[in-house]
Amino acid sequence: MINMSENKIFTFDYSFPTRIIFGRNSLEKTGEVSHEFGKKALIVTTKGGSMRRYGYLDKLIRSLEKNNIRYFIFDKVSTNPTTIIAKEASDIVVKEECDFVIGLGGGSAIDVAKIAAASSVTNIHPREYTLGIREIDDALPIVAIPTTHGTGTEVNRYAVLTDPETNAKRGIVSKKIYPRISILDPMLTLTLPTKLTAATIIDALSHAIESYVKNNATRLSMLYSEEAIIKIFRFGPHVMQNPDNINLRENLLWASMCAGKSIDINGTTMCHGLEHPISALFNVHHGEGLATLLLPWIKYTLPAIKERLGRLALLLGISGSDNQELSYAFVKYLADLLISMNLNFKLRDFGIKEKHIDLLVENAISFMRYNLDSNPIPASRIDIKKIYLKAL
Numbered sequence: 001m002i003n004m005s006e007n008k009i010f011t012f013d014y015s016f017p018t019r020i021i022f023g024r025n026s027l028e029k030t031g032e033v034s035h036e037f038g039k040k041a042l043i044v045t046t047k048g049g050s051m052r053r054y055g056y057l058d059k060l061i062r063s064l065e066k067n068n069i070r071y072f073i074f075d076k077v078s079t080n081p082t083t084i085i086a087k088e089a090s091d092i093v094v095k096e097e098c099d100f101v102i103g104l105g106g107g108s109a110i111d112v113a114k115i116a117a118a119s120s121v122t123n124i125h126p127r128e129y130t131l132g133i134r135e136i137d138d139a140l141p142i143v144a145i146p147t148t149h150g151t152g153t154e155v156n157r158y159a160v161l162t163d164p165e166t167n168a169k170r171g172i173v174s175k176k177i178y179p180r181i182s183i184l185d186p187m188l189t190l191t192l193p194t195k196l197t198a199a200t201i202i203d204a205l206s207h208a209i210e211s212y213v214k215n216n217a218t219r220l221s222m223l224y225s226e227e228a229i230i231k232i233f234r235f236g237p238h239v240m241q242n243p244d245n246i247n248l249r250e251n252l253l254w255a256s257m258c259a260g261k262s263i264d265i266n267g268t269t270m271c272h273g274l275e276h277p278i279s280a281l282f283n284v285h286h287g288e289g290l291a292t293l294l295l296p297w298i299k300y301t302l303p304a305i306k307e308r309l310g311r312l313a314l315l316l317g318i319s320g321s322d323n324q325e326l327s328y329a330f331v332k333y334l335a336d337l338l339i340s341m342n343l344n345f346k347l348r349d350f351g352i353k354e355k356h357i358d359l360l361v362e363n364a365i366s367f368m369r370y371n372l373d374s375n376p377i378p379a380s381r382i383d384i385k386k387i388y389l390k391a392l
């Protein structure tokens with residue numbers, strides 16, 4: 001029997017301007033493809049020197065120099081970047097008279113690059129964007145070079161910052177911060193430590209599943225999600241044992257890009273909405289925070305998404321007699337994946353105790369309203385608390 005109610009997924013209107021250069025050693029092309037943006041770049045990258053240690057920064061610099069592009073390096077970005085760091089980067093763009101901004105690293109470095117590119121021309125503090133007081137109406141060209149396979153920011157219009165004054169960790173949304181060029185070089189993900197490998201994969205998986213089950217999913221977003229989910233289930237556990245396997249890394253970078261596209265089209269939902277307070281208040285890695293919530297969130301939402309999860313189960317080769325059986329089997333498959341990737345975390349593993357739950361609930365309600373309301377089953381304050389308690 002064909003379900004005609006799913007016809008609405010064929011309605012969409014979507015375009016995006018990012019040139020994607022995907023391939024091994026594509027980092028070396030950066031200078032050649034971005035010289036049209038100007039004579040000087042700000043390179044925004046990760047704190048701690050890993051990009052230099054692995055040789056990525058040197059390769060990038062050589063590529064810029066070969067194309068007569070000068071640069072300034074801002075290497076102060078750590079996980080859960082703040083509006084203060086983004087402001088600092090933005091001030092350097094102005095002081096150094098940079099023409100464009102390159103983000104090299106994980107999602108944090110790229111997101112700071114995006115907001116520095118905007119704030120430096122609009123002269124608006126990143127805090128105002130994060131709190132939704134102002135919208136971005138201009139930005140310098142952005143070049144994104146991810147070294148993880150999770151965030152998807154390299155192909156979408158989001159940047160996530162935390163405002164330390166309010167503890168709001170929110171996504172800033174603007175078409176002006178689409179990267180003009182995204183260099184997806186799987187060689188750069190070979191050095192990702194096991195823990196980060198797992199955490200970033202789960203971020204991508206969560207993007208793909210959340211986008212897939214939302215009411216506003218379209219056939220286009222679902223196509224990206226399906227591709228990401230199939231690849232992550234297939235290759236995610238293997239990369240834990242074979243971190244040096246470039247074929248696995250390539251597939252996971254592709255999967256993460258696909259998941260980044262799916263949320264560009266229709267966004268994340270409550271799982272991300274409940275995670276942001278965890279990483280904002282307790283500085284937990286975003287992917288590990290999501291790992292604590294994925295199962296409690298999906299079980300809460302299950303009554304409304306059996307058909308979509310059933311469809312995913314079939315794509316993964318799981319058998320079952322109806323959507324009820326298939327959707328439960330999918331949840332079990334997901335639980336097994338988390339275990340196989342050493343991601344069966346609980347909130348207590350990060351020092352979060354029952355006394356902190358109300359703080360998380362308040363933060364989610366104050367700052368993540370859109371995500372909460374867009375869940376296929378919206379959650380009340382009591383429901384949210386129950387989900388956090390299940391994740392505890």
Ligand SMILES: [Fe+2]
Nearest residue numbers: 203207272286
């Ligand atoms: Fe995410």
